[in-house]
Amino acid sequence: MKKRVRYEIRGQIERSCYFRIGKALLRVEFTGGSINSAGMTPAHYVTDNPIYQKAIEDSEQFKNGEIVIGQSEDVAEELEAQSAAGSVNVASAVFADVTNVQQARSVMMGEPFNVPLSELQNKAAVRAKADEFAVSFPNWL
Numbered sequence: 001m002k003k004r005v006r007y008e009i010r011g012q013i014e015r016s017c018y019f020r021i022g023k024a025l026l027r028v029e030f031t032g033g034s035i036n037s038a039g040m041t042p043a044h045y046v047t048d049n050p051i052y053q054k055a056i057e058d059s060e061q062f063k064n065g066e067i068v069i070g071q072s073e074d075v076a077e078e079l080e081a082q083s084a085a086g087s088v089n090v091a092s093a094v095f096a097d098v099t100n101v102q103q104a105r106s107v108m109m110g111e112p113f114n115v116p117l118s119e120l121q122n123k124a125a126v127r128a129k130a131d132e133f134a135v136s137f138p139n140w141l
Helices: 050-057 075-084 101-109 123-132
Strands: 003-009 015-021 024-030 034-036 039-041 043-047 067-074
Touching (some): 003 024, 003 050, 015 050, 024 043, 024 050, 039 101, 101 123
Antiparallel strands (some): 003 043, 003 067, 015 024
16 A cells, blocks of 8 residues: 655754665755744655655664654545545645645645745745645635
8 A cells, every 4th residue: 555654854944865775866855844933844755655765764864763754644545535536636635734824835845746836935826736736725724
């Protein structure tokens, strides 16, 4: 069963990490972190690619606790539920834990959406991109 994993680096808002896969080097961008009066949101990277997951989880940064799993969800169940509901758009998703524009922007910049920051400059632009990808944020007003 395929799973989507959100990896986090606590205490950082952005970071590039390199992971070795055989002779190749894999570059992963942890982004979306923020520091404000409400607290800190850690830099994160979301993937459903098992090769990326294995590379990250076999790394020293993961083993010593620098990189942690923030959230993990099974993708196959989500796809089955959508097909059972008769949904045509497989990419649609509901993110109930998103409560502000920064978190919504982080979701849209992560995998599988990969929307560049330049297209998410304000609340209206984030909502428009979310609608385009059939993504909903029910707890964000």
